[in-house]
Amino acid sequence: MHQSSPVPSVSPVVYKGSRGGHNVRAVHHPFSQATIRDLCKAHRDYGRDSPYFRGLLRSDLEAAVVIPADLRQLLSCLLDSTEFKLWEAAWRQLLREALPSLLTDPETAIDENGNASSWGTKEAFTKFVEWLTREIEVQVAEVAVREGILREMAFANANGLCRNAVLSLPLDPPPTLQDMLRVCQLKVPYMQGTLAWKGSHGSMGVKIDIPDPSVDISTVTIEERPTKKLNWLTDNPVWVEQWPLSKQKLKALEELVEEQLRKGHIVETDSPWNSPVFVIQKPGKDKWCLLQDLRQIKNVIEDMGSLQPGMPSPAMLPENWKLAIIDIKDCFFQIPLHPDDAPRFAFLVPTINREAPRKRYHWRVLPQGMKNSPVICQWYVASLLSPVRAAAGQAIIHHYMDDVLVCAPTDDVLTHALDLTINASIAAGFKPQEEQVQRMPPWKYLGLEIGKRTIVPQKLAIKTKVSSLVDVHQLSGALNWVRPWLGLTTEDLAPLFNLLKGGEELSSPRALTPEAKKALERIQYAMSSRQGHRFDPELPFKFIILGKLPHLHGMIFQWKDIPKKDRDGKDPLSIIEWVFLSHQRSKKMTRPHQAELIRKARFRIRELAGCDFMCIHIPIGLRSGQISKSMLEHLLQENEALQFALDSFTGQISTHWPAHKIFNQDVKFVLSLKEVRSRRPLKALTVFTDASGKSHKSVLTWKDPQTQQWEADVAEVEGSPQVAELAAVIRAFERFPEPFNLVTDSAYVAGVVSRAEQAILQEVSNIALYDLLSKLVKLVSHREQPFFVMHTRSHTELPGFIAEGNRKADALAAPAEMAPLPNIFEQAKLSHQLFHQNAPGLxxxxxxxxxxxxxxxxxxxxxxxxxxxxxxxxxxxxxxxxxxxxxxxxxxxxxxxxxxxxxxxxxxxxxxxxxxxxxxxxxxxxxxxxxxxxxxxxxxxxxxxxxxxxxxxxxxxxxxxxxxxxxxxxxxxxxxxxxxxxxxxxxxxxxxxxxxxxxxxxxxxxxxxxxxxxxxxxxxxxxxxxxxxxxxxxxSIRERPPVMVRDPESRRMKGPHDLVTWGRGYACVSTPTGPRWIPSKWVRPYVPKGSGSK
CATH class of the missing domain: 3.30.420.10 (Ribonuclease H-like superfamily/Ribonuclease H)
Incomplete structure (x- = not known):
């Protein structure tokens, strides 16, 4: 930088009287966003080497005081990430090379008296604070703010050792300057690496971070990070008028706005955008919370989607590894909005009776309630932690919103990774809560308590007194959240889920049923006796299907092969996670979903560990003997659902349970090798069913194989034709325990019967239909002999046995007496009342x-x-x-x-x-x-x-x-x-x-x-x-009277022929050789012989 140009500074500078004749304050203004935007546009439109861009850059650099931070900010916008890293490395090297000459040059190294001033690495930290105090007294006129500036600058310019010493102090309340001096004097007697750099027109305190070779992290961990820019659906300003506030709330709003203004979270604005704000009082406290209604703003912001669709599972933390958990305070308020987006989140503070102009502000940090704030927060914190993860070696770092979990195999690795994480967070402006950094077990993380090997939910209060839909919903939501760690099955929670049905009003009354109370007792027992586990990196993952048909669930687990005599109380089972299917089904009646359970579990283990199971346990039952390999292969060939579920699976399939009490305490799931429903027609009796909604008849008919006579079973059933035919099907299963074929003309009934075996039945509002479906599921599930079901179309004229049987059933179901139609005369009267046609029309x-x-x-x-x-x-x-x-x-x-x-x-x-x-x-x-x-x-x-x-x-x-x-x-x-x-x-x-x-x-x-x-x-x-x-x-004309016509050739009358049409001088008659046009004078009416005598 030229000597004639103003010297860059990071703090207010006073030019000495000996230099300028009197004290002059040099005020530094950072690059404005408009300037950076113009430079970026010129760079994009004309190129880096264009005269226009170079001239614009030169004029901007020479027109104002520029400090290294300004250069770094500007270059981070103009260069891509790779170019910026290369530039930064060269830039830092130039600074290091320039530093010795600046320290020794009498023109650049001065103290408060104008003498050479530099602090060596062996001088006390107190000496540096003393010099800084005198400089601030000269440069800062307001006495009240000197203490805060001194504390902030002392901490900002301290090296890593002093900063770590200061960070060891409790953060709430914030440490005073005296606390900082005392801890540095005890732990770090000398302030190392604090340097002074003076330019030709004044002095500047600056800390240049020179990486220590003994530290495995570079300065990239504390470099500034850009924020994401929002995508807007419109550039037209959205203005929602602010509603009036009471005096109490208006006073609270003014205080909160003043607080945010002091913290730099908001600035005054003249933006054409506006969203109303309001305040709410925190429960049980005399404090208020500032909220902004951003509903209209949300409608014009493009959704960024979710970067982290769920919380990381603590089950994937290796057992017995050391943990530490960091809570970042006010995370949103430390993440900047993009400068182009910030003015759109504006608000105003109203006044009583419009006594003064309204003050308007906009947010500079992520506002609460903006739909993309969580996504930007996730992205921003992840970008800060990315280099930490790279430098932390074996350590595992889990990040979810403002909670950071650090896991490492040893205390040394954990301390190193934790220090890197804290330093990176502080350098980025975050404020980790030291008292909330958990270092000892049990660790509390996202509602869970994590031990050295186990995972359990934090103490969950079961609210047994429920009075409204809201109470039941909150209780069900809490229990549904802890299911993967406690193994609460859908069958366990079903009585509580059923209470969610009914009235739509949030205040609609609810009370625990006897079934729901029993369910809560089982849940409380599970919470006291069950737990999840952290995984063992040396063991593979396995999966097993549990439960009783039709309600199935599964478990992802690890198994350590330890002989019983050597276990010494150690449990060989590690439960990683329980797997459940949805309580809500797409249909009222669905088949068992063991295949869907396997698919879901394989998908989940890929999410958790990026691998597949080594073994899947599918217990298979036989009446006698043991299952052979050929039986298993036959099952996989016949069961299409299992084929899809096990697609590309290279592990083992086991047909037995591991020897553990948790697999024996409940009814075991057993997969049947054979379905009772045959996929092919049987050489057996064929039964036809039909029903009628008018006659309410439910019919089944069959042809007796001995007498060759048609037999029938007819009953009257109230309800729709489907209900009546379903009743007929149930009677067929009750009447014929032997194998038989079932033919129905109802596609609904055929579909229900085909998936009734061991089906899961949802509740149906029609009680009669629900009873019939329950009975059908029971009959089919407990049936031993096979059956075949098919659907046929009704009222076809096709030949053959199937059409004949369907016609027999249809005839039996038809009403005995059809409602007689009105006679022809009455029909004519009704038609005339509607259309009023004339008599010839009737x-x-x-x-x-x-x-x-x-x-x-x-x-x-x-x-x-x-x-x-x-x-x-x-x-x-x-x-x-x-x-x-x-x-x-x-x-x-x-x-x-x-x-x-x-x-x-x-x-x-x-x-x-x-x-x-x-x-x-x-x-x-x-x-x-x-x-x-x-x-x-x-x-x-x-x-x-x-x-x-x-x-x-x-x-x-x-x-x-x-x-x-x-x-x-x-x-x-x-x-x-x-x-x-x-x-x-x-x-x-x-x-x-x-x-x-x-x-x-x-x-x-x-x-x-x-x-x-x-x-x-x-x-x-x-x-x-x-x-x-x-x-x-x-x-065509309906009436074609017969006529006699004269043949133009023979001159004889021929006929009779049908008269097709008649016109002026012409006529058309139908002859055996086709229509024939003749003159109308040759046409005569045909009068049959003997008609004249009547």
């Missing part, structure tokens, strides 16, 4: 006589008031000419404008309700009409303004439709569509009673359906829509 649909149809219409009050005239067909071909007009129907309100289009050939019409009668409405109507009736060649309207518009003309040209207009409001020019207006309105009035509450669109659609599809005339008995689409086979 004749066509229900095949009534004309008199009957007319009587129904005449009896209808709506139709007598609003009679619909019969529509006769026109003469133009289909879609040749349409007529379009607009009518008003005021009952539709805003949609009173009904646009109507009718085909003049068929009479088929389309109408739509709109809110206006402009060109846009006409175009919308026509598009819907085209999609319903097709596209006409010609459209005829009146010559009103809406139909003469340029927009409509352009639309019709695009669709290729010719447009013609007539005289407005002239009934002669638009007679057909004018009559249709009245028809639509009459049908709407007729159907008003049925559809009064419906929307205009629904009412109009129902009216169109009646006119187009139901109404017709006695002349043709075909509705309008069939005439319109008569060329389609889907809408």
């Amino acid at each position: 004749v066509r649909r229900f095949h009534l006589t004309r008199e009957q149809a007319k009587a129904i219409v005449a009896a209808c009050l709506s139709c007598s008031q609003h009679a619909v005239p019969t529509l006769h067909a026109g003469v133009n071909p289909r879609c040749e000419v349409w007529q379009t007009d607009i009518t008003h129907f005021h009952e539709f309100g805003r949609q009173k404008y009904i646009h109507v289009s009718i085909d003049t050939f068929s009479g088929a019409l389309f109408a739509s309700a709109h809110t206006g009668e402009k060109a846009g409405d006409v175009i919308k109507h026509l598009i819907h009409a085209f999609s319903f009736l097709g596209i006409p060649k010609e459209l005829k309207t009146d010559n009103g303004p809406v139909y003469k518009s340029r927009e409509l003309r352009s639309f019709l040209q695009q669709w290729g439709v010719e447009h013609k207009t007539g005289i407005p409001h002239s009934p002669t020019g638009q007679a057909i569509v004018e009559r249709t207006h009245g028809t639509i309105k009459r049908v709407l009035h007729q159907q008003q009673r049925v559809l009064k509450a419906e929307t205009p669109a629904v009412r109009l659609a129902r009216a169109l359906f009646t006119i187009n599809f139901l109404n017709c005339s006695f002349e043709g008995l075909n509705p309008l829509i069939i005439r319109h689409f008569g060329v389609s086979s889907l809408f």
